[in-house]
Amino acid sequence: MLAIGTLSRRTGTKVQTIRYYEEIGLMNEAGRTAGGQRRYFEKDLDRLAFIRHSRQLGFSLDSIRELLDLSDNPSQSCAEADSIARRQLHQVEQRIKRLQALKKELKRMVAECDGDSVAECKVLEVLRDHAECLTEHDEIGA
């Protein structure tokens, strides 16, 4: 029987985060001691590790929920899991693209700045006037 702190240490997840995962139904409700403290089995540790690892790969909690469902039902086709992963890959690729456009723009901005007074600061000038941008960057966030 493992205490929550043990799971925390062994997966690098904050204790509050584990409780949060329980709250939103990603982790099963843990058993309790007579005094009300959570106690876990190895399988809970595995599940948490799965969640954490998926998060590290950028999957959303919703996607992870789907992946866990699939993982719990080993008889189904793998196609679903595959498509979730492909979707994630696509998203990551899109984000990289976008960030590379930003990087280019920022680099240009920084390179053109000669360190003089703010009045003629290239950085601020570019920010003031979108027309000075060479690349498109219309989405925020993404």
Added chain:
Amino acid sequence: MLAIGTLSRRTGTKVQTIRYYEEIGLMNEAGRTAGGQRRYFEKDLDRLAFIRHSRQLGFSLDSIRELLDLSDNPSQSCAEADSIARRQLHQVEQRIKRLQALKKELKRMVAECDGDSVAECKVLEVLRDHAECLTEHDEIGA
């Protein structure tokens, strides 16, 4: 005198977002009509455009606040603005790096999946066992 909807249309910012920027002090408090509606000058439009453009380049609202302060005081040295931009560039580069590691891992995961049953699904297997990862990807979010 411009209504909030005009600013919204001309900068591609949602009306609520403009009010939000006012609330958090990024935009100055707008003048009001007798009936209580906000009215703006061209300079407010410029300021909003600056904010939006900076957001598109990925700057945080806090950074934008600093940049606006600098922009409002044209006598200072440009160094500060420059360093904010460099910091932003660095962050973008870090995020790209991280995403490229994720991309590699996801690609491998997806490529190895042969579409059979979940029981031997490579995608789920990799997620289950971090040891199967080739690349490091320790940070979440970033």
Added chain:
DNA sequence: GATACAAGCTACAGCAGATAGAGGTTCAAG
């Protein structure tokens, strides 16, 4: 001047994905 209706207003809730703190209780070692 009356009417219609788009556009404005405030206030509050909610999203992801946690994280932090207050204030109190339990467990396990010595």
Added chain:
DNA sequence: CTTGAACCTCTATCTGCTGTAGCTTGTATC
């Protein structure tokens, strides 16, 4: 039996908005 680390719940906070409810204002047209 005592100590103190680790646990508990509950609530608030973060970023950067976005959406809704329910009401008021502004303006164009008749």
